Amino acid sequence: MLRKLCFLAALMLLAGISAGAQEKIPSRKVVTSDYNRNSISMVAVQRGDSFDSEVTSAVKSFSPSQKFDVNNISTKTIRIRKSRDEAVSQSEMDEAVSATPFAREILSSIFNRDSQGMMDDKTVRYRGNYDAKDQDVINARASRVGTDALGDLGHALVKGSYVVLTDIYGIDRSVDRQGNVHYAIRSQAYAYKIGLGENGLSDFYEQCWIYDDDDDATRAAKRRAFQNLAIDMVPVAHATSFLSGSSVEDATESALSSLITALENRIPEWEVAVGIIATKPLRAKIGTKEGLTNGARYRAYSYSEDRSGRLKSVPRGFIRATTISSNTGMSIGATEPSEFYQISGLANIEEGWTIKQSNDAGIGIMPYVRVGGICTVSAGLDLDWLMKTTTHGSMQYLLATIGLDVNSNPYTAVNFGLGYGYALHLTRFFELMPYGILGLDHLGLSDDDISGDDSRFIRSSALMLEPGIRVAANVAYPLQVYAKVCADLLLPLGDIYKRYNESMEYYYNNNHHSGVGIQFGVKWTF
Amino acid sequence: MRKTLLIALTMLVTLSAVSVSAQNKDRRKSFKSWDNYEITTEKVGVDGTKFVKVWGFGKTVDAATMNAKENAVHACIFRGLPGSATAMSTPPICPNPDTMSANEDYFQKFFAAGGPYLAYVSMTTDGVPSGTDKRKVKGGYKVGIYVQVMYDNLKRKLEADGIARKLSSGF
Numbered sequence: 001m002l003r004k005l006c007f008l009a010a011l012m013l014l015a016g017i018s019a020g021a022q023e024k025i026p027s028r029k030v031v032t033s034d035y036n037r038n039s040i041s042m043v044a045v046q047r048g049d050s051f052d053s054e055v056t057s058a059v060k061s062f063s064p065s066q067k068f069d070v071n072n073i074s075t076k077t078i079r080i081r082k083s084r085d086e087a088v089s090q091s092e093m094d095e096a097v098s099a100t101p102f103a104r105e106i107l108s109s110i111f112n113r114d115s116q117g118m119m120d121d122k123t124v125r126y127r128g129n130y131d132a133k134d135q136d137v138i139n140a141r142a143s144r145v146g147t148d149a150l151g152d153l154g155h156a157l158v159k160g161s162y163v164v165l166t167d168i169y170g171i172d173r174s175v176d177r178q179g180n181v182h183y184a185i186r187s188q189a190y191a192y193k194i195g196l197g198e199n200g201l202s203d204f205y206e207q208c209w210i211y212d213d214d215d216d217a218t219r220a221a222k223r224r225a226f227q228n229l230a231i232d233m234v235p236v237a238h239a240t241s242f243l244s245g246s247s248v249e250d251a252t253e254s255a256l257s258s259l260i261t262a263l264e265n266r267i268p269e270w271e272v273a274v275g276i277i278a279t280k281p282l283r284a285k286i287g288t289k290e291g292l293t294n295g296a297r298y299r300a301y302s303y304s305e306d307r308s309g310r311l312k313s314v315p316r317g318f319i320r321a322t323t324i325s326s327n328t329g330m331s332i333g334a335t336e337p338s339e340f341y342q343i344s345g346l347a348n349i350e351e352g353w354t355i356k357q358s359n360d361a362g363i364g365i366m367p368y369v370r371v372g373g374i375c376t377v378s379a380g381l382d383l384d385w386l387m388k389t390t391t392h393g394s395m396q397y398l399l400a401t402i403g404l405d406v407n408s409n410p411y412t413a414v415n416f417g418l419g420y421g422y423a424l425h426l427t428r429f430f431e432l433m434p435y436g437i438l439g440l441d442h443l444g445l446s447d448d449d450i451s452g453d454d455s456r457f458i459r460s461s462a463l464m465l466e467p468g469i470r471v472a473a474n475v476a477y478p479l480q481v482y483a484k485v486c487a488d489l490l491l492p493l494g495d496i497y498k499r500y501n502e503s504m505e506y507y508y509n510n511n512h513h514s515g516v517g518i519q520f521g522v523k524w525t526f
Numbered sequence: 527m528r529k530t531l532l533i534a535l536t537m538l539v540t541l542s543a544v545s546v547s548a549q550n551k552d553r554r555k556s557f558k559s560w561d562n563y564e565i566t567t568e569k570v571g572v573d574g575t576k577f578v579k580v581w582g583f584g585k586t587v588d589a590a591t592m593n594a595k596e597n598a599v600h601a602c603i604f605r606g607l608p609g610s611a612t613a614m615s616t617p618p619i620c621p622n623p624d625t626m627s628a629n630e631d632y633f634q635k636f637f638a639a640g641g642p643y644l645a646y647v648s649m650t651t652d653g654v655p656s657g658t659d660k661r662k663v664k665g666g667y668k669v670g671i672y673v674q675v676m677y678d679n680l681k682r683k684l685e686a687d688g689i690a691r692k693l694s695s696g697f
Binding site for chain 1: 653
């Protein structure tokens, strides 16, 4: 009895210690529900080689998403002497950035500083008005200062100024059989944020702002103060990308978009956050001004307080943007909301929950095993890319498939195709998608040489048409399981295919034919 | 020896249980308390009004919102409004701490559900409370809303009803 009691007491004591320890553990980071516009400046890294002009041209002509304001700084390029075969490291980039007065240039751009050192707040006030949300407008109307004060919101936006330095390296030139030249490039971007501390902007106004009634000596002192401003640029994120194009400039242009998207995922301040204002359908007051596009993915969060009164953010599921509102004007307190469709989460998303940008490529990768269809058993990989989604849950996909007959030895039997699917969601947990795929089923022997001989490839292939229905169910988003029922139709295109197929039938009792198949697999959405 | 140990263990277990229970009781009590709410002055309101952000608690979001409105009016009458970076503090309309108990019947009717207090407060939150202004807590929701209190009208009403003293009454 005593032992039991001792054990019980020890257990309670341990529980007490554990609870006490938990109190001291800092809470998990709370997802913010605030979002303000940020401004960026794109800068190209030059290496001193023949590709510099193309890279610089692409970076200069790049227009970032509408969610960013652009600070037109005078430095568009920086030079780092290093072979383009290697990437510029963080320390090399830090060194180059610290040698360039980016912070001063940003402030000059935002405050329209002229050669005499005179500045104005036109851009700041414009950005403040442009960034103002409906709540800001309502607050301004309820206060004595009125809506004229909305422009003051722009001063807080100065702290959200970034420089993005893009470095293109590892350029690989190749020429195909038709003589077309392709360039594959590696790219990376380093983002730096202006290091204005708590009082940084106040100090700047106090020390550097020249007033009309300042005398010459004061003006000169303020100009000197501006030149001596020591504001650091703080490294905040790094992203890489690998792309190709018909020229280095083309490839760089494509790379820049993907680099900005990658940086968005690494810089929380760049992720748009807003509250849900209505359900059925889900609505939120964001739109083109925030760079919202159809299919863009957001994650929903609710907030709660634990027993100690600490705030927690609870992830509640994902949604995709469907109908996008055009909100690029100044807010007047009645912004038209965009609509969304919930794609995951056990709970229905409620009014007042926060949604936060959670970029994905909208690409699903689906390894599968198929029984029946054109052959007895096959395995392969399906891909789908979300093209469009609607408020009622219909989604359009571009499909791609590649499969291998696992019993075709000594022949190599590969089928591949492209298709289109129109998915319906009866609930967010299940997706029903009629689809069609058009492709080729190819039979070959390992010693067949088809290089440079397109006709032999066609003669050993059959046209494959695959209508079917796919049913997918959420397991734990982004993981889904799915099953497909398909009716494969084969139309041989040449004599070699027919000969190989007959041979497979004769020797191995396994020929390729039209037929109904069933396929199982899992889907992971990136 | 055994007996002593047994008694000590029993006391330890009892004390732990009492302590946990007391903490829960305190928390429940703090939520029900009239004085347990947060209020901040947002900006200087338009003439005759106070523009504040106030928190309320209730089993549903609607109930919490109503509670927040009550709290805003209550603060103007009894607590006063704190100052902020952009606004001065505001003294309570009824600074006498006994006013509430001395006029209990009046204030019970004034703050009743759908009572006259609603004429002096308007919610200026855009839509529903959202983001960190809507929090699930044990037993319900805690919401923060922006409200405009018709301070001058409220003051005149309380003066007319003989609850608050007019400034001129001292002379």
